[in-house]
Amino acid sequence: MRKIFLFLCVFALASSAAAGFAYNIDVTVGGVRYTGRTFGNGVEYRVGGKVAGYAKTMGGVLTYTAPNNATLGTVRKVGNYWEYRDARNAPIARVEELGGRHTYKSANGSVIGYAVPLGGRTEYRAGNNATIGSADTNTLPFRPIPLENYLKQQKKAPAAKGVCLTRVTKLTPGGQAVGAGLQLGDFLIAFAGKDWTIFDLLNASYEVMHPKVAEKVRATREDEHLVMIVYRPVPGERDHAGGAIVALAPMSPGKKGYTYTTAADCEYYTVAGSKKYAAEIEAIYERWLEQEKAKAEQPAGAPEKSPEDGGAPGKSSALNAALRVLELLAAILG
Structure with a gap:
């Protein structure tokens, strides 16, 4: 019970850090160095001085987004751990509290890193215990795993x-x-x-x-x-x-x-x-234009093509429908 209580306290502090307590974070992963600073109820991340993404909390869920606000993923509490999910809602990592520090694990359970409180700061380590960064608070702010994955992909596949x-x-x-x-x-x-x-x-x-x-x-x-x-x-x-x-x-x-x-x-x-x-x-758009052109050229009131002719079955086209197609095509073609 004591361990569970400590776990909940640590995560409450981590969540509140993202939501309101000011801190700065500086981490290097996959050859990409990013920094982050809190603002309002979120965090702004930068790479080389340029905004690289955001984290915002709402209803106990941290959502990570790219600079254009496209969702990259989330982290939320699931049972006795916190789970990261990607933009398609597939699990990609989790955070567990072990011995007063956070252990980061991949979706298959292998250890990929740690967050360790040291005095008044947090030290981030890779799975082999090598130091990869820090934060100027001991509340163990979450690493933005979905954003890290996004940044590594951007590095491998230039825009x-x-x-x-x-x-x-x-x-x-x-x-x-x-x-x-x-x-x-x-x-x-x-x-x-x-x-x-x-x-x-x-x-x-x-x-x-x-x-x-x-x-x-x-x-x-x-x-x-x-x-x-x-x-x-x-x-x-x-x-x-x-x-x-x-x-x-x-x-x-x-x-x-x-x-x-x-x-x-x-x-x-x-x-x-x-x-x-x-x-x-x-x-698909070009084919659609051709279809609209064909509809416009079909005489008003003419029977629609039968399935054998490659058209859809149905009654004769109504005059107003034909006029609508003509008007639309005229507008599209200028």
Whole structure:
């Protein structure tokens, strides 16, 4: 019982350190040195003076994010230990309290490091007990394992080998975007009638690409009958695009009620697979354009193609539906 009580006290201190007590951390892993400092209810991490990620606590869960706010993973209490999970919610590591210090273990149970209180500070050690860093508090702040993995991947696979994509991460209930049919996870492709698509803006750097996307999106804010075109991924797809292009219902001028982020990777694609994934989405978009063009060229009121002709079964096309396709295609093609 005494050991369990000590364990809970230590972790309470660790959590509160991330949530409010000021501290600084300096660790080197996988050839990458990062520093961290607390702010508000979180921690800001830097590599070479540039922001590399964040940790924020909410409801007893620490969430780690990249500079563009893409989720990298979490750490939370599970039974008598704390468990790290990646962005796909798969366990990647755990922290256990043993002998007044933290022991870090991989998902398969092998020891990968320690956190040891020494006087008024914490010393971080690798699995072989070699010192890899420290924090200026003895409350044993958690190492940001999901962020460490992300930084090591970035070092092995430079961003220049991939591209960023822009997707919807938040929707305002009752907002225009929800009413138009936008869904969380949709990827921004284009706005009907504009002379650009997301494929014209692709870049390996978030810092380069996101401002360009933001500028294009802001320019549409006061447009009448704005039609947003998105790619909707299939749940669970990874580095392979199997979803569909969707043209949303027209939106009016003003705020649309959605938040988007531009990222080099997310749950749908990796840095290494991002170029291929983007190319597959572009191919799906091109096929969709051809299909819309074919619909527009079909006479109003003409019977839809039968399955034998390669079309879907159904009744004759309604006149207003045909006109809608013509208007949409005209807007897309300018």
